[in-house]
Structure formats: C-alpha cells, structure tokens
Amino acid sequence: MTPAFIITVTSVSETQDLARELGAAIKSGDFIILTGDLGAGKTYFTQGLAAGLDVTAAVTSPTYTIVNIYGGRVPLYHFDLYRLNQPEELEAIGCEDYFFNNNGVVVAEWGDKFPGLLPDNYLTIHFHRLTNDADAREVKIIAHGKRARELADEIRAMSQQLALKIERA
Numbered sequence: 540m541t542p543a544f545i546i547t548v549t550s551v552s553e554t555q556d557l558a559r560e561l562g563a564a565i566k567s568g569d570f571i572i573l574t575g576d577l578g579a580g581k582t583y584f585t586q587g588l589a590a591g592l593d594v595t596a597a598v599t600s601p602t603y604t605i606v607n608i609y610g611g612r613v614p615l616y617h618f619d620l621y622r623l624n625q626p627e628e629l630e631a632i633g634c635e636d637y638f639f640n641n642n643g644v645v646v647a648e649w650g651d652k653f654p655g656l657l658p659d660n661y662l663t664i665h666f667h668r669l670t671n672d673a674d675a676r677e678v679k680i681i682a683h684g685k686r687a688r689e690l691a692d693e694i695r696a697m698s699q700q701l702a703l704k705i706e707r708a
C-alpha cells in the first residue's frame with residue numbers, strides 16, 4: 540500500500556470530470572473498488588468513468604443485478620456487492636468469472652466487503668461526504684500494487700490539471 544491522498548470535489552460535475560479522465564486512462568485488467576456510505580457518489584463516479592471508456596449506454600446502479608456489463612473501448616464490469624452476504628454468492632449467481640476477468644475493467648462498489656477476493660493489484664477510491672456542503676466529497680485514493688500506483692499517479696496529475704484540491708491523507 541502506498542501513501543494515500545485525498546482530492547476534494549465540490550460538485551457532481553467535478554466528480555464525473557475526474558472519473559472520465561480515469562476512464563480514458565484505464566486498461567484491461569485494471570481493478571478498482573469504490574467504497575463509502577450509501578449515496579456517497581460511487582455510481583455517479585462510475586458513470587463518468589464509463590463515459591471515459593467510450594461506453595454509450597446509460598450506466599445504472601447494479602445493486603439488484605450485482606453486475607452490469609457495458610461495451611466500451613474495453614468491457615466494463617460494474618459490480619455492487621452491497622446485497623451480498625458471502626463471497627461464495629458471487630459464484631452462486633454466476634458472476635465470479637467477470638470478477639476475475641482480465642479482458643476488461645472491474646469497478647466494484649462496496650468492493651471492500653470481501654477482502655479475501657481482491658487481487659494483488661487494485662485501486663481503492665473512497666468517497667466521504669462533508670457535513671458542511673451537500674455537493675462536496677473527499678475522494679481518497681489508495682493504491683495496492685504497482686499498476687494501482689501508476690493509476691494513482693495519473694489521478695494525481697489529472698486532479699492537478701482539473702485544479703482540484705489535493706492533500707496527503
């Protein structure tokens with residue numbers, strides 16, 4: 540794990556601008572987990588990321604389907620583990636192959652739920668609401684493994700380009 544940093548976004552459009560840039564930079568095999576409370580912004584972020592991956596379909600929450608698959612520059616496997624109680628349930632509902640695929644990008648909301656399932660390389664993006672501003676979020680970036688560190692470096696550069704506030708976590 541590398542030292543984390545926190546980006547502050549102050550609107551949905553800032554969240555989605557950053558996500559779109561990340562979507563344009565990610566590659567097959569990249570694995571991203573999105574964490575944070577209900578309504579923190581995980582699905583909205585994924586919508587921006589999908590746009591950056593050239594997904595044209597509307598991205599909706601996979602809370603009930605567990606995974607939605609989108610065709611883009613590379614396939615996007617958008618998971619939401621919120622309703623799962625056991626890691627074995629992923630297999631039971633036939634999603635396991637998508638979770639462990641290498642020919643697309645995995646974005647998993649509530650992806651920290653089953654730590655034992657996570658690959659060696661993954662990026663955590665944690666969303667935290669601020670009490671004094673309903674449209675602001677602190678977005679914490681934590682890299683696990685070499686490829687995730689590369690992505691984290693890219694996110695830092697993108698955030699600077701977008702003139703977002705960045706601080707050490």
Ligand SMILES: Nc1ncnc2c1ncn2[C@@H]1O[C@H](COP(=O)(O)OP(=O)(O)OP(=O)(O)O)[C@@H](O)[C@H]1O
Pocket residue numbers: 548549550551552554575576577578579580581582583584600602621648673674675676
């Ligand atoms: N800066 C922001 N970034 C993202 N969402 C924001 C922001 N400011 C306000 N919001 C609002 O927060 C909500 C985020 O909803 P979203 O569905 O993305 O949450 P979620 O983290 O996916 O929740 P769940 O755990 O239920 O799936 C939306 O209603 C959105 O309008």
Ligand SMILES: [Mg+2]
Pocket residue numbers: 581582583600619648
């Ligand atoms: Mg969601």
